[in-house]
Structure formats: structure tokens, C-alpha cells
Amino acid sequence: MSNLETRPDEIDCRSTVHRGDAGADGTVTVEVLAARDVPLGGPRAMTVHRTLPQRRRSLIGAWCFADHYGPDDVSATGGMDVPPHPHTGLQTVSWLFSGEIEHRDTMGNHAMVRPGELNLMTAGHGIAHTEVSTPDTTILHGVQLWVALPEFAADTPRDFAHHIPSAFHHDDVEIRVFLGELLGERSPVHTFTPLLGAELRLPPGAQIELPVTTAHEHGLLVDAGVIRVVNSAAEPLQPTELGYIGLGATALCLRNESDEPARVILLGGAPLDEQIIMWWNFLGRSHEDIVAFRQQWTEHSERFGQVEGYSGDVQHLPAPTLPNSRLSPRHNIPGQA
Template identity: 80%
Template structure:
């Protein structure tokens, strides 16, 4: 997905840290991040709930961007129609709960994004793609996630992967591991740093103890219901909130405290010990990197290639104007569980 904000800037959002052990003796600190609503597009814009990046939490592992959207009534909003737009230095991870999105890119991939199926696109040196909700889609609902590539892989060639993870069942709880490893299930999708991405759906009052890597930091984005991280003093996480847990714990205990089926996306990864600059759809290391990427996209450079088969009117999404200030890199400071 493109960041369609006309003036993409850092936003100072608020977080709260809760410490405690919930009576379990394995205390973890939870930082609660509230999403900010961002309209994408024109007067019938689809609103997304953005939890990453925020001023005080730029990254979770190498996860650098998290948009949560829907359930969106396509008949009212017009759905998703993102013209050809560029990316550099990152991987995009598309995960749907409902609906269907048609993907085209400059490698020639024409693929569908469907619920329970992960599409991962590696931009690396540069790529362009389109995303359009299909005519049969009535409700669009999912998350769009970006992963910053480490400097050693920032210029890697374009790539694309598709995977349908199996459903793991634990006492009525369903877990789908689309990246990394959890509960003995490992995704075959390649990433350039250690990562975790998984969807959990939980019946009312269900509880699960997840063994996690202690060198990972984690974030739990709640899509529906109210989920408490039991081995902390934090209250239940509400819909669109993200609960962040830093490195140092090997166990997360989650409980659905709502009267409905709850759903969440668990993200994790080893801290990215590098400074990055993320502006619009680009990840670079310096201000000059971003200036160059923007100039090359505007000039229709071969760096990004051309998307074939997109039927929309706009065949080359204009880049926003750069800010008048010098773009400064962000450095991730991982928290401690």
C-alpha cells in the first residue's frame, strides 16, 4: 500500500507503559500505542489506523509501518484503488481478514491477496506496484505492514512471495504463522532479519501462553475484541491499539476479555540496530537517498520499472513535495520486558 498522505510527517502520539506480573511472577512491561486515523484518497477516503511509526516507537524489530483498516464497506467508500507507486529498501506484507485485492508489480506479478494468505513483496533496489480491491469485494478488512531491510540488503533485487499458512488450533484458538516461527510452525517466506508475524483468533475468555524468542521485541495489534497481556499490569488492549513488549521475555500470556471472538496480529523481531530514514514510500539511510529516490521516481527511472495492466487513470502516482527541513534518520531504542 502507498502512503497517500500529501505531506507525510512524523506525528507525536501518546503511549503508556504498564509494568506488573498479573500474579504470574513473570512480569513484562507493556507500552500501549494508540493508532491515529489517516484518510487515504479523496472525499470517499478509506480510513486506516496507523500504529507504526510513532515518535516514541519507530520500529518493532524491523517492522517499520503498520496500517490496520476496515471492516470497510466498499459500496460506501469505493474500496482500494492505489495507482502505480514506488518502494525502496523495504518489504511489504499484505494480510487480509476479508475481501480481496488485486496486485500487479514491475516484475510482472499479477496476484490476488486473500484472507489467510500472505503476499510479501521485496522492493530492495526499487519496485512499483498497484493495489485494487476486486469488484466482488463487499467488505475490505486487513493490515498492511512494511519491513525495513538492513543496510546489507537494502539494494537487493525485486522479489515476490506468496504463502498460505496452516491453521494451528489450541483449545479453540486459531493461529496462522505467516512469517517466522511460533508454536513449532515455521513460515517458508524469506526475510532478511529474524521476524515474526502471526494472526490469532480467540473465543471469549480463551487464554494462551505463547513461547517467544527473548531476543525479540513484540507488538500486538488488536483487530477486534479486548485482549489482555496477562503477565503484565496493563489493562486490556482495545481495538486498533498496539501493545509493545521489549526484549527479554520468553513468554506472552494472552486472554480474550470480551464477549466476542477476538482477533489480533502479533509482530516481532530482533531489534534493527541501524538508523533509517522513512519518507513517503521510501526507506533509505540519508536525506540524499530520499531526494534521489524521489527524483528518480518523478523522472520515470528504470530503477522502479513499469506496471503493466493497471486500468486506472493515474499511471504514475505523483510523489509529495519534500519537506523544507533536512530529513533526519531514526534509531530504534528497544524497550525491556
């Protein structure tokens, strides 16, 4: 997915790692991050709920971007139609709850994004792609996530992976692990830093205790239902909110306090102890990197290549204008559970 804002925020994240333990009684602190609504282009723009990045927190592990959208009536909004646009220095993670999206990229990949199936695209040195909801889609609903690549992999060749994780049950909760490992289930998809990504479906009143890695940060992105972190004094998490849990937690105990099924995306990862800058669809290490990426995209550089087969009117999404000032630093300090 592209960030279609005409004045995107500049983000320079410098992570300082602090390690600690959760409370002696196993309690954890939950920081609630409210979503910002962003129109995804066009006169009938589809609204996405963006929880990462924001001024209060830029990263969860190496997760650097989280958009949650839908359930969206395609007949009213026109659905998703994102023209060819670039990425550098990151991986895109597409995960749907309903609907279908057609993906094309400059590697020649033509893939369908379907519910319960992971599509992970590695931009690295540079890639361009398109995302279009299919004509048969009536309700579009899902999340688009980005992962910052560490410096040693920032210039890695472009790549694409598809994986269908098996669903399994634990304490009546249905779980799909699409990245990393949880409760003994491991995704085979390669990541460049330790990460966790999983979908949890909790029936009304269901409760589950999840063992987690103490050296990781975690996030709970609520799609449906009302989720209480039982081993926390925080208020329950509402749909579109993201609950952040810092380092030191050994377990997360979750309960669905609503009368409807709940769905949660669990994110986790080791803190990215590096300085990065994210602006528009680019992730780099300096202001100069971003300026160069933008110029190369504008000049149709081979860094990004050409997407074949997209039928829309716009064949090369224009990059926004850079701010008049130098892209400024922003700090990201991992919290404590």
C-alpha cells in the same frame, strides 16, 4: 499500500539495543500505542488506523509500518484503489481478513490478495505496484505491514512471494504463522532479519500462553475483541491499539476478555540496530538517498519500472514535496519487557 499523505513524516531511526530480562515472576511491561487515523486518498477515502511509525516508537524489530483497515463497506467508501507507486529498501506484507485485492507490479506479477494468504513483495533496489479491491469485494478488512531491509540487503533485487499458512489450534486458539516461527510452526517465506508474524483468533474468554524469543521485541495489534496480557499490569488492549513488549520476555499470556471472538496480529523480531530513514514510500540510509529516490521516481527511472495492466486514470502517483529542511534524525530505543 502507498502512504498517500501529502505531508508525510520523515523518520530517521537509530536503534540502540539494550538487553534484559522480564520480571523474576514472568511479568512484562506493555506500552500501549494508539492508532492515528489516516485517509487513504480520494473524496470517499477509506480510513486506515496507523500504529507504526509514530513518535513514541518507530520500529518493532524490523517492522517499520503498520496500517489496519476495516471492516470497510466498499459501497460507501469506494474501497481501495492505489495507483502505481514506488518503494525502496523494504518489504510489503499484505494480510487480509475479508475481501480481495488485486496486485500488479513491475516484475509482471499479477496476484490476488485473499484472506489467510500472505503476499510479500520485496522492493530492495526499487519496485512499483498497484493495489485495487476487486468488484466482488463488499467488505474490505485487513492489515498492511512493512519490513525495513537491513543495510546488506537494502539494494537487493525486487522479488515477490505468496504463501498460504496452515491453521492450527493451541489452547482453543486458532493460529496462522505467516512469517517466522511460533509453537513449532514455521513459515517458509524468506526474511532478511529474524521476524515473526502470526494471526491469532481467540474465542470469548479463551487464554493462551505463547513462548517468545527473549532477544526479540513484540507487538500485539488488536483487530477485534479486548485482549489482556495476563502477565502484565497494563490495561487490556482495545481494537486498533498496538501493545508493545520490549526485550527479555520469555512468554506472553493473552486472554480475550470480550464476549465476542478476538483477533490479534502478533509481530516480533530482533531489533534493527541500524540507522534508517523512511519518508513517503521510500526507505534509505540518508537524506540524500531519499532525495535521489524521489527524483528518480518523478523522472520515471528504470529503478522502479512500469506497472502494466492498471486501468485507473493516474498511471504514476506523484510524490509529495520534500520538506524545506533536511530530513532529521529520530531515535528508536528498544524497550524492556
